[in-house]
Amino acid sequence: MHVFSIEGDEGNKRTVVKNPNGCVVTCTGCDPICPAGAIKHPSKQEFREKIRKLRKNPDFQLRKKMT
Numbered sequence: 114m115h116v117f118s119i120e121g122d123e124g125n126k127r128t129v130v131k132n133p134n135g136c137v138v139t140c141t142g143c144d145p146i147c148p149a150g151a152i153k154h155p156s157k158q159e160f161r162e163k164i165r166k167l168r169k170n171p172d173f174q175l176r177k178k179m180t
């Protein structure tokens with residue numbers, strides 16, 4: 114999803130979050146891949162609570178895919 118990008122020169126490379134909006138909702142696929150354990154996502158329960166709170170906000174709107 115092109116969320117991460119590798120930047121820097123040989124011997125000085127680092128991974129950066131380049132496109133956080135490309136992340137798939139509820140996916141946690143990169144959690145177990147990071148060798149440093151640096152990537153963590155909320156649990157499904159925490160995620161559901163967050164969505165419930167967002168939906169109560171009158172300014173919240175789901176983005177519709179443009180075709």
Ligand code: SF4
Nearest residue numbers: 116136137140142143
């Ligand atoms: S959570 Fe899933 S979609 Fe998001 S960056 Fe990780 S693997 Fe990619």
